[in-house]
Amino acid sequence: MPLYGVLEHRGRRSGKVYRTPVVVRAVDDGFIVPMPWGLGTDWYRNVNAAGGCSIRWNGRDYTLVEPEVINNAATAAPAFSKSQRAAMRRFGIEYALHLRQRSQAA
Numbered sequence: 805m806p807l808y809g810v811l812e813h814r815g816r817r818s819g820k821v822y823r824t825p826v827v828v829r830a831v832d833d834g835f836i837v838p839m840p841w842g843l844g845t846d847w848y849r850n851v852n853a854a855g856g857c858s859i860r861w862n863g864r865d866y867t868l869v870e871p872e873v874i875n876n877a878a879t880a881a882p883a884f885s886k887s888q889r890a891a892m893r894r895f896g897i898e899y900a901l902h903l904r905q906r907s908q909a910a
Contacts (some may be wrong), residue, residue, distance in 0.1 A: 806861065806862050807827055807828070808825055808826065808827060808828065809825075809826060809827075809828035809835070809859045809860060809861035809862075810823050810824070810825055810826075810859065810860045810861075811823070811824045811825075811826045811828075811837070811847060811851070811857055811858075811859050812824075812857060812858045812859070812860065813847055813850040813851050813854065813857040814850060814854055815846075815850055816849060816850050816853040816854065822846075822847065822850065824847040826847070826859075828859060828861055829883045829884055829888075830861070831883050831902075833904050833905060834866070834868055834902065834903045834904040834905045835859055835861070835866070835868065835902075835903050836874070836880050836883045836884075836900050836901070836902050836903075837900060837901045837903065838880070838892060838897050838899075838900045839873075839897065839899040839900055839901055840895055840896075840897045842898070842899055843873065843899060848871075848901065851871050851901070851903075852871050855869060855870070855871065856868050856869035856870070856871065856903070856906070857871075857903065859903070866905055867905065867906045868903035868904060868905060868906065869903070869904055869905075869906050870903070870904045871901055871902070871903055872901070872902045872903075872904075873899055873900075873901060873902075874899065874900040874901070874902055875898065875899055876898075879900075880900035880902070
């Protein structure tokens with residue numbers, strides 16, 4: 805399973821399309837994206853303002869909605885392997901973003 809995906813989002817002020825490589829983990833209803841730089845990144849602020857984005861992962865595009873911040877890395881931990889969880893702790897990653905596939909969103 806590839807560890808990286810490309811998150812496509814639109815600038816909240818400029819309207820410009822951006823593509824940002826991110827670590828992604830597929831889960832039953834979408835993806836979890838660890839946020840090593842927290843909530844201040846432009847890509848997160850753009851995704852949050854738009855209410856979604858798309859991710860190209862494993863050769864396929866996914867339309868994602870309902871961005872939800874997981875503010876406790878332990879909550880996101882089950883989606884990651886033991887070594888990935890250790891890396892998240894080592895790098896002090898406290899947040900992750902849960903994005904749901906549009907067809908599976910409530």
